[in-house]
Amino acid sequence: MPADHILSYARDLAGGGVERALLRLAGGWVDAGRRVTLVLGAAIGPLTADMPGGVELVEIGGGSMRRLARGLPAAVRDRRPDLLFCPGNHYTGIAAWTRVRLGRSCPPIVGKMSNAVRRGDHGVLLDRWHRAWLGQHGRILDHLVAMSPATASEAARATGMVGRTSVIANPPPLPVAGAASPSLPPSPFILGVGRLARQKRWDRLVAAMPALPGVPVMILGEGPERAALRAQALALGVAERLQLPGHTADPLTVMAEAATLVLVSDFEGVPGVLREALSVGTPVVATRSSPAVAEIVSDAAVGTMVPRDDPRALEAALRFWLTAPRPVPVPMWGHDSAARYLALFDRIVSSAGSG
Numbered sequence: 337m338p339a340d341h342i343l344s345y346a347r348d349l350a351g352g353g354v355e356r357a358l359l360r361l362a363g364g365w366v367d368a369g370r371r372v373t374l375v376l377g378a379a380i381g382p383l384t385a386d387m388p389g390g391v392e393l394v395e396i397g398g399g400s401m402r403r404l405a406r407g408l409p410a411a412v413r414d415r416r417p418d419l420l421f422c423p424g425n426h427y428t429g430i431a432a433w434t435r436v437r438l439g440r441s442c443p444p445i446v447g448k449m450s451n452a453v454r455r456g457d458h459g460v461l462l463d464r465w466h467r468a469w470l471g472q473h474g475r476i477l478d479h480l481v482a483m484s485p486a487t488a489s490e491a492a493r494a495t496g497m498v499g500r501t502s503v504i505a506n507p508p509p510l511p512v513a514g515a516a517s518p519s520l521p522p523s524p525f526i527l528g529v530g531r532l533a534r535q536k537r538w539d540r541l542v543a544a545m546p547a548l549p550g551v552p553v554m555i556l557g558e559g560p561e562r563a564a565l566r567a568q569a570l571a572l573g574v575a576e577r578l579q580l581p582g583h584t585a586d587p588l589t590v591m592a593e594a595a596t597l598v599l600v601s602d603f604e605g606v607p608g609v610l611r612e613a614l615s616v617g618t619p620v621v622a623t624r625s626s627p628a629v630a631e632i633v634s635d636a637a638v639g640t641m642v643p644r645d646d647p648r649a650l651e652a653a654l655r656f657w658l659t660a661p662r663p664v665p666v667p668m669w670g671h672d673s674a675a676r677y678l679a680l681f682d683r684i685v686s687s688a689g690s691g
Contacts, residue, residue, distance in 0.1 A: 364674025
C-alpha cells in the first residue's frame with residue numbers, strides 16, 4: 337500500500353532551511369507521481385518563488401505557529417492523506433496536537449530531526465525540559481528521519497526511537513535559472529548564509545571584523561536580527577564592510593566566489609550550507625554547533641571547526657582561509673533523497689494498513 341497522498345506543513349516560506357528542503361522534497365514527490373498537499377499558515381516569503389508545480393497549496397491564514405496548529409487537524413481530516421510529514425523538529429508540537437485532535441483517524445506521522453538534540457542556547461532548566469520533550473517524540477511520531485549518521489544516533493537515543501530512525505540527507509539545491517545575484521564585494525571576502533536570527537549568532541562574525549582589517553563580509557539572508565547587526569557593525573566601525581543584501585535564490589554562485597563560508601551558530605541540525613560551499617570548492621569555518629559539523633568538516637583541508645565562544649580561534653581560522661589554498665570540491669549527498677523518503681513512507685503506510 338503506497339503513500340499516494342502526502343501532506344506536510346509549514347508556518348510560511350520566509351526562507352529557512354527546513355522550508356527550503358521541504359519544497360525540494362515536495363517537488364521530487366510530485367515528479368514521482370504522488371499527490372502532495374502543503375498546508376501553510378501564510379503563503380508569504382521569498383521561497384514562494386520556489387514552490388514546485390503540482391503541489392496542492394492550502395493557506396490557513398495567519399503566519400503564527402498557533403494559527404497553524406489550530407488549522408492543521410481540520411486540513412488533515414478534510415483531505416485524508418495517507419501520511420503526515422513533519423518537516424522539522426520545531427514543528428513536532430503541531431504534529432502532537434494534530435494526533436491528539438484526530439485520535440485514531442490520524443494518519444501515520446514521519447518527522448525530521450532538523451536541529452541538534454543538544455541546544456547551545458539552553459540553560460539548565462530549559463535543557464531539562466527539552467530533553468523531557470524529546471523523550472515524548474516516540475509517542476507522537478511513527479518514524480524519525482535524521483540527516484546524518486551522528487545526528488541519527490544521538491536523536492534515536494534522546495527520543496527513545498531506536499529502531500525507528502532512518503538517515504536521509506536533504507536534497508541538494510538545484511541551479512536557479514535567471515536568479516538575481518547580489519553585487520559582490522571586493523575579493524577576498526567572507527560569506528555567511530542563513531537567517532538573520534539569534535540562533536545563527538552572526539554577531540560573532542561581526543565581532544571578528546575589526547581583527548580582519550579591510551576584509552568585506554557578506555551575509556545572505558533575512559530576519560529579525562538585521563537592525564542589531566547593523567548597529568553592532570556601526571559601533572565597531574566596520575559598517576562600510578558589512579553587506580546584508582537579503583535572501584538570494586541561488587547562493588551557490590556567491591559561495592563559489594567567497595574566500596570562505598562561515599557558520600557561527602549556537603546550534604544546528606545538519607547544516608546544508610557547509611556541504612553546498614564545499615561542493616563549489618569553498619572552505620568553511622564553523623562552530624561545533626552539532627555532531628554533524630564534524631562529519632562534514634572531517635578533513636582540515638576543507639575547513640576549520642572552532643568552539644562556539646572562542647573569538648580568537650574564530651579570527652585565526654578566518655585569517656588562515658583568506659589566503660590558504662582552496663580545497664578540491666566535495667560532491668553533495670542527497671540526489672536520491674525524495675525517492676528514499678517515498679520508500680520509507682510506503683513502508684510506514686503499508687505497516688499501518690496491515691496492523
